[in-house]
Amino acid sequence: MLGTYEDITERKRSEQIIKENNERLQLALQAASMGTWEWSIMKNHMVWSPETLKVFSIHSEEFGGTYEAYLAFATPESRQEVDEKIQSFLRESRHSAVIQYEHKIIRGDGTSGWIEMRGALFLDHTDQPVRMIGVCADVSARKGIAVQLEAYTAELERSNRELQEFAYVASHDLQEPLRKIQTFGDRLQNKYNPVLDERGQDYLERMQSAAARMQALIVDLLSFSRVRTHGQPFGEVDLHQTVLQVLQDLEIKIAEVQAEIIVADLLVIEADALQMKQLFQNLLSNALKFYRPGIPLKINVRSRVVESFCEIVVVDNGIGFDQKYTDRIFIVFERLHGRDVYPGTGVGLAICRRIVERHNGYIRVQSKLGEGSTFIVGLPVKQTLSATATNHEV
Incomplete structure (x- = not known):
């Protein structure tokens, strides 16, 4: 009777380590709202992980499993750009080259969002692209913040333009009638003060004081508005x-x-x-x-x-x-x-x-x-x- 004996303890330990690492990777991808995908280019067959399917809000049976099925999720205005970017990458890239891009999608439930795609390319012995492996992430929240920031920036630029327009008005249109008030007030003070009674003189002094305060206010507001726009x-x-x-x-x-x-x-x-x-x-x-x-x-x-x-x-x-x-x-x-x-x-x-x-x-x-x-x-x-x-x- 003949037999063989093999100690598989080490192999079992290695398999367990690999399994644990894969589980950690899956947990990390889930926490980051990321999924994995693989594309067999020659066969035009794509495989999406459950996390990727979740990003697109679909079930496995709802995905056609082809490159065209993936492109169908891109919004009409971004679809051609995405396709051109990928095709250019396939033509010009070398082995293990990496592509990264973002685009807007229409999810399976009809809602819209943004995804980030990253993938590595593998070539055969004739340098022809045969396979891509990568990850997919839902970046809708980040893009939403970016869009909001752009809106705030545009609003700030509009406010700055209005402030500059105000500065122009303040330096020209507002000061001109004010100068006339001050000029005629001085004339009244110099030429007609003797004929004014006590109440009239009080009114004149109040008018001149108010005009002086207004002049000082305009000058200070101009200085305030020009700190950023007229800096050296x-x-x-x-x-x-x-x-x-x-x-x-x-x-x-x-x-x-x-x-x-x-x-x-x-x-x-x-x-x-x-x-x-x-x-x-x-x-x-x-x-x-x-x-x-x-x-x-x-x-x-x-x-x-x-x-x-x-x-x-x-x-x-x-x-x-x-x-x-x-x-x-x-x-x-x-x-x-x-x-x-x-x-x-x-x-x-x-x-x-x-x-x-x-x-x-x-x-x-x-x-x-x-x-x-x-x-x-x-x-x-x-x-x-x-x-x-x-x-x-x-």
């Missing part, structure tokens, strides 16, 4: 010299409130020089405006490096405000105090925030009512190439 290219800016220039411009106001301003050495960064001057002008004007009567105003300006950012810190001992209003002060027209107490348009800090955003930075404030405020502005020391290109707008 980024270049090397010495922030210390910029602050000194601003202090010269504000010397009358500084003397009026008898403010003590201490400026430490500031950094040199890549920025829009004119907008940096505008930024400091608004920050310092804000500190000079909201001082406490009877308390000597002190303002400190310094900078520090935080990773790749230059943090500019402006500290004052003015009236301060409740920290709960932090977000409001950077909104256009938002005011925490009445115009009769503290004049202004409510646009200055909104301009600061827009300038900082254009420079890919951040601005925040810490304040306490009756003690003062600390404004912190973070600006990149070096702008990225993409940011520099994006912000070269005129």
Whole structure:
């Protein structure tokens, strides 16, 4: 009696490992809403996994199993493009070449969606395409987000165009009648003031004051609207010299409130020089405006490096405000105090925030009512190439 003996323990272990790996792969594909497919090109026979059938919302008996049956799921407007892309790939590709593309489909249940197809090509010994194996994924959610983002982008572009149109109207059509009001008001003041009674003089002063406020508001709104559309290219800016220039411009106001301003050495960064001057002008004007009567105003300006950012810190001992209003002060027209107490348009800090955003930075404030405020502005020391290109707008 003859017999053979074979130890199949190792083979069984290998088969078990392969089985477990396949199960993990199937679970991963299911979790990613992906399925597999195989196409025998010479026989024109396609095999779809259950997950692929699920992506197309059909049962196995509803799929014809051919390349043409697959193309039939493509929407009419995308079908020819998909076919041309695949045929071009078959003609030009080499062994193990990979194709990846997306297209819209009409599912078996009549709904529409987007799929992503990826496949590897295999050739025979004569370099003829014989087989493709790949995966299919439902990317409808991602495409939906992309479409929504495109819509938001289009809406933003439309809003920007309207803002530019408003800026044109504000700089021409609105200011012209305002200038006439101011001109005739001055004439009344100079030539007819003696014949006006006390009430008439009061009305005239109110009219001139309102016209001046309107003029200031238009100028500030123009500045706000032009931060992005009329920005200059980024270049090397010495922030210390910029602050000194601003202090010269504000010397009358500084003397009026008898403010003590201490400026430490500031950094040199890549920025829009004119907008940096505008930024400091608004920050310092804000500190000079909201001082406490009877308390000597002190303002400190310094900078520090935080990773790749230059943090500019402006500290004052003015009236301060409740920290709960932090977000409001950077909104256009938002005011925490009445115009009769503290004049202004409510646009200055909104301009600061827009300038900082254009420079890919951040601005925040810490304040306490009756003690003062600390404004912190973070600006990149070096702008990225993409940011520099994006912000070269005129």
